[in-house]
Structure formats: structure tokens, C-alpha cells
Amino acid sequence: GLPPRVRIHEVGARDGLQNEKTAVPTEVKAEFVHRLAAAGLTTIEATSFVHPKWVPQLADAEQLFPLLSDVPADLPVLVPNERGLDRALALGATRIAVFGSATETFAARNLNRTVAESLAMFEPVVARAKEAGAHVRGYLSMCFGDPWEGAVPVHQVVRVAKDLLDLGCDELSLGDTIGVATPGHVQALLGELNAAGVGTDRIGVHFHDTYGQALSNTLAALQHGVTTVDASAGGLGGCPYAKSATGNLATEDLVWMLDGLGIETGVDLAALTATSVWMAERLGRPSPSRTVRALSHK
Ligand code: HMG
Ligand code: MG
Numbered sequence: 266g267l268p269p270r271v272r273i274h275e276v277g278a279r280d281g282l283q284n285e286k287t288a289v290p291t292e293v294k295a296e297f298v299h300r301l302a303a304a305g306l307t308t309i310e311a312t313s314f315v316h317p318k319w320v321p322q323l324a325d326a327e328q329l330f331p332l333l334s335d336v337p338a339d340l341p342v343l344v345p346n347e348r349g350l351d352r353a354l355a356l357g358a359t360r361i362a363v364f365g366s367a368t369e370t371f372a373a374r375n376l377n378r379t380v381a382e383s384l385a386m387f388e389p390v391v392a393r394a395k396e397a398g399a400h401v402r403g404y405l406s407m408c409f410g411d412p413w414e415g416a417v418p419v420h421q422v423v424r425v426a427k428d429l430l431d432l433g434c435d436e437l438s439l440g441d442t443i444g445v446a447t448p449g450h451v452q453a454l455l456g457e458l459n460a461a462g463v464g465t466d467r468i469g470v471h472f473h474d475t476y477g478q479a480l481s482n483t484l485a486a487l488q489h490g491v492t493t494v495d496a497s498a499g500g501l502g503g504c505p506y507a508k509s510a511t512g513n514l515a516t517e518d519l520v521w522m523l524d525g526l527g528i529e530t531g532v533d534l535a536a537l538t539a540t541s542v543w544m545a546e547r548l549g550r551p552s553p554s555r556t557v558r559a560l561s562h563k
Contacts, residue, residue, distance in 0.1 A: 267487050270529040272308060273516060274438070274469055274495045275301055277544075279310040279343060280513055281501025283320050285548065291325045293547050295332040297540070301498060302338040304536035306516075309336070310362070313343035314352040330356045341402060345376060350390045354397055361394050362438075363387040364404035365429055367422045370413040371406055371442070384428050391432040403434030404471065408454060410445035419457045427461060436467050438495060441482065444475025444511060448485035455489040469493035472514045474500060474553075479514035480522055487528075494519060499541030499552035515554030517541060534560070 278298050282289055294312075301309050311333055317324035326342070333340055334357075341360035344350045353361055365383055366372040372380045387403075394401050407414075408422045426437055439454065455465060470486045470493070472479035483494055500515030520532050538560045545552045552558065 267526060267528060268490070268492045270492065271487070271523055272493045273306060273519065273530055273532065274341075274471075274493055275306045275309045275498060275516060276471075276495050276513055277301065277498035277501050277516065277541075279312055279323070280495075281497040281499070283313065283322050284502060285322050288322060288325075289547065291328045291332070294325070294329050297498075297544055298333055298336055298338075298340070300540040300543070301537070302336045304540055305530070305532040306338060306537075307531065308339045308341065311340040311342055314349035315343060315345050327352065327356065330358065339400075341400070343404075344390060344394075346386050347389055347393070350393060354394075354399070358399065360400040360402070361390075362402035362404055363390055363429075363432075363434070364406065365425060366406045367417050367425050368407040368411040368414050371411055375406065380425060384425075384432065387429070388432055391434060395433050401434045402436050402438055402469075403429035403432070404438045404440055405429060406440040406442045408439045408446075409441045409450055410443060412443055419454050422454060423457050423461050423463075426458060426463060430463060430467070436469055436493065437463070438469040438471045438493075440471040441473055441479075444473035444479065446472065446482050447478055448481050451482045451485045452489055455486065455491070465490035466492075469495055471495035473502070473511055474514050474518075475511045480518055483514060483519065484522070498537060499544055499557055500554040501541075501544070501548075501552075512553055515541075515552070515556060517554045517556035517560070521556045 312326040313323045342358050344361045376383045472482045496516040496519045497513035498516045500512040502512040520534050541552050541557045542561050
């Protein structure tokens with residue numbers, strides 16, 4: 266069966282924008298987040314407290330976050346290490362996300378660490394965040410395929426997933442960073458995670474749409490009991506440290522499917538589409554989302 270309700274974890278302002286070459290003005294980002302909340306999104310990933318040289322687009326996190334204090338939504342932020350946690354907590358963040366990798370190559374390229382070293386880096390971050398009362402999400406990248414290592418064995422993903430949860434993460438987001446997953450692979454991974462004691466209630470799915478499989482993969486995950494789905498308004502995005510990663514599943518495409526299935530999201534599709542059209546104008550190119558295009562050309 267399918268769930269009656271899905272929680273959308275909106276990542277457009279972070280995963281969506283982090284790859285943009287030209288700096289998006291901080292005020293535009295702030296308006297984007299406000300508009301996403303006004304469209305009914307309740308979890309909006311706002312920015313990252315990473316090294317500014319690694320992701321220059323999000324170097325304005327200190328300026329942006331205070332502009333969001335009146336946003337009626339949860340605003341998780343990415344934090345790779347204690348330095349990032351200090352920055353986030355100083356601004357009053359109450360939801361953070363660490364981001365690990367199932368493969369060594371991506372751990373090295375994205376975090377300058379081995380998988381084991383990155384888990385060791387996250388350990389005090391998660392512990393201190395929990396002490397501070399923050400909610401902690403653990404992202405796991407390259408859960409299906411890796412551009413340098415190829416297909417990623419399910420058992421390897423399960424091992425790092427368990428390690429992340431053992432650190433104390435409240436939820437786990439399974440990242441198909443480069444968008445190569447297909448529905449059977451999704452169900453196989455969820456099945457192995459369940460068998461290893463990781464229930465779908467703690468799992469979110471994070472699909473990129475490179476091969477046009479993101480919606481099919483999402484449906485497969487919903488059929489498996491998942492109720493948290495990551496998506497990016499307008500299908501913005503990509504990862505600067507993973508060549509061949511395109512944008513995430515577009516939030517509009519997701520909402521169109523869920524509306525059709527009678528699954529509640531609380532999102533106003535017209536308001537969301539208008540937001541993505543507005544953002545596409547700011548970025549100077551059309552949204553890749555099929556739903557945004559269809560609804561805005563009516
Ligand atoms: P490093 O070079 O190993 O850093 O980078 P370090 O620990 O050696 O520190 C070097 C210097 O950086 C020090 O300064 C630190 O203070 C400073 P110095 O003493 O030399 O003056 N520094 C910082 N400054 C500000 N904020 C910080 C910070 N940390 C250190 N947080 C590091 C290691 C983790 C910092 C770096 O690799 C990094 O920032 N990586 C982030 C990469 C990233 O953001 N990638 C995109 C997000 S992941 C993603 O998109 C995938 C996802 O969507 C899921 C999916 O699709 O799979 C989540
Ligand atoms: Mg991503």
C-alpha cells in the first residue's frame with residue numbers, strides 16, 4: 266500500500282543552488298526560502314556550513330540564516346565537522362545534517378577524508394548536536410552508483426548506513442547522488458536495510474533525475490513504506506564534487522504524482538511552480554522540471 270501522507274524535504278536552496286557558478290544574491294536566496302514556505306513546504310534545507318572555498322555559492326550562510334528567522338518551516342543545514350556545527354549553533358540552527366559517503370572515492374573528493382575518517386569527524390558533531398537538542402539527519406551519498414567506482418554493492422551501503430545511525434542520527438537520507446538508481450535496486454537496498462534492522466520510518470530517499478528515474482524510484486520507495494522524500498524546487502541542482510550529477514527530483518514533479526495518488530503533502534502546486542519560474546528567471550535559464558514547464562506554458 267501507499268502512505269496517506271508524505272513529508273517533502275525540500276533541498277532546492279542547498280543542493281539546488283550549491284552548484285550554481287554565479288553567486289546568487291543572499292536576498293534572492295532568502296526570498297526563495299520564504300516563497301517555498303509560503304507554498305506549504307515545512308522542511309526546507311537552507312544552506313551549508315562547509316568550507317567556503319569548497320562551496321563558494323553557500324559562503325553567505327552567516328548572512329542568509331538570520332534572514333530566515335521568521336520562516337514557518339524547519340530549516341536544516343549541512344554541517345561536515347565541529348567548525349561547521351559551531352557556526353550553525355551560533356546562529357540558532359535546530360536541525361543539522363552530516364553527509365557521509367558509501368564509497369571511498371567520493372568521501373575523498375567531497376570531504377577530503379576516508380569513509381572511516383569522515384565517520385570519526387561526524388562523531389563529535391552528532392553527539393554535540395544531540396546535546397544541544399538539535400535534530401540530526403545523516404546523508405549517505407553514492408548509495409547506488411559512483412562515477413569513479415561504478416555500481417556500489419548493497420552490503421557496503423548497509424554497513425555505512427548502520428555506522429551513521431549508530432552515531433546517533435535521527436534519520437538517514439539515501440542519496441542517489443548521480444541519479445543512476447532504478448526501482449528494483451531501490452527496493453533491494455531498502456529490503457537489506459530493513460533486514461539489518463533499519464526501519465523505513467527512519468529512512469528518507471534522495472534521488473537525482475539524471476536518467477529520468479527519480480519518480481519511479483520514489484514510487485518504489487513509497488511502496489516499501491518510506492514517507493520522507495527529498496526534492497528540489499524546479500529540479501535545480503547537482504553536486505560540485507560528483508561529475509554527472511544533475512538536479513534532484515523536481516518537487517513539482519513529485520507533488521504532481523502525489524496529488525494524483527491522493528497522497529497529502531500540504532504543498533500548493535501553483536504557488537510552488539510560480540516560485541520555480543521566478544527562480545529560473547533569476548538564474549537566467551528555464552527549469553528542467555516537466556511539471557513546471559507544463560503548468561507554466563498553459
Ligand atoms: P579540509 O580541507 O580537510 O579541512 O576540508 P580541514 O579540516 O583540514 O581544515 C582546513 C581549514 O578549513 C581550517 O582553517 C578550518 O578552520 C577550515 P585554517 O586553520 O587552515 O585557517 N574549515 C572550515 N571553515 C569554515 N567552515 C567549516 C570548516 N571546516 C574547516 N565547516 C571539509 C574538509 C569537510 C571542511 C571540506 O571538505 C568541505 O567543506 N566539504 C564540503 C563539500 C560539500 O559541501 N559538498 C556538497 C554537499 S554533499 C552533497 O551535495 C550530497 C547530498 O546532496 C546527498 C547526495 O546527493 O548524495 C547531501
Ligand atoms: Mg544531492
